[in-house]
Amino acid sequence: DAKTTQPPxxxxxxxxxxxxxxxxxxxxxxxxxxxxxxxxxxxxxxxxHGLKNNETNEMASLIITEDRKSSxxxxxxxxxxxxxxxxxxxNSGYSTLTFGKGTMLLVSP
Amino acid sequence: xxxxxxxxxxxVTQMGQEVILRCxxxxxxxxxxxxxxxxxxxxxFLVSFYNNEISEKSxxxxxxxxxxxxxxxxxxxxxxxxxxxxxxxxxCASSPDGTHGNTIYFGEGSWLTVV
Numbered sequence: 001d002a003k004t005t006q007p008p009x010x011x012x013x014x015x016x017x018x019x020x021x022x023x024x025x026x027x028x029x030x031x032x033x034x035x036x037x038x039x040x041x042x043x044x045x046x047x048x049h050g051l052k053n054n055e056t057n058e059m060a061s062l063i064i065t066e067d068r069k070s071s072x073x074x075x076x077x078x079x080x081x082x083x084x085x086x087x088x089x090x091n092s093g094y095s096t097l098t099f100g101k102g103t104m105l106l107v108s109p
Numbered sequence: 110x111x112x113x114x115x116x117x118x119x120x121v122t123q124m125g126q127e128v129i130l131r132c133x134x135x136x137x138x139x140x141x142x143x144x145x146x147x148x149x150x151x152x153x154f155l156v157s158f159y160n161n162e163i164s165e166k167s168x169x170x171x172x173x174x175x176x177x178x179x180x181x182x183x184x185x186x187x188x189x190x191x192x193x194x195x196x197x198x199x200x201c202a203s204s205p206d207g208t209h210g211n212t213i214y215f216g217e218g219s220w221l222t223v224v
Binding site for chain 1: 210214
């Protein structure tokens, strides 16, 4: 699986949009971009994934650049409960997930 | 919403004892996984299981570990003789199938403390 690079930490004010970046310059054509989060040692929670097109669900939006070398996860109105470690993972879906260190997002009042 | 459930949520065991961690994957899912996370470290893959056999395993998954699907609903991880370094959170996960773009769903974890 391709390697990803994420900032170690980010801050966001409650109610504002949280934009979490991820670089995956070595992504191959059949690999998806997956986002998971982990709230305080709970199980990783699936958020969203995409291949080429931007995706949106009830939790978040995923914006993938045209060259697919980077992406951004957007939480449109962050709440205190969104404080978590966010993992960007590149994976074909055929194989197991490889977790990195992720981005620690701290949402403050 | 369907979810992966795990028991026990926390277990304390003596070094050298056998431990069985249990999981009920999401109904109709075909692939099952175990991951672990040592305190303060990354989530690590242990093993994947499909069609009643191991499909992939990591170097962590040595002869002390085994997995089983004893019936149509449960998926278990057994550690035969626990070591102090086995203390970790163990996550069970499942996915619908192995197709392209598949999504893996995780349980809340079983915290194992070896003393």
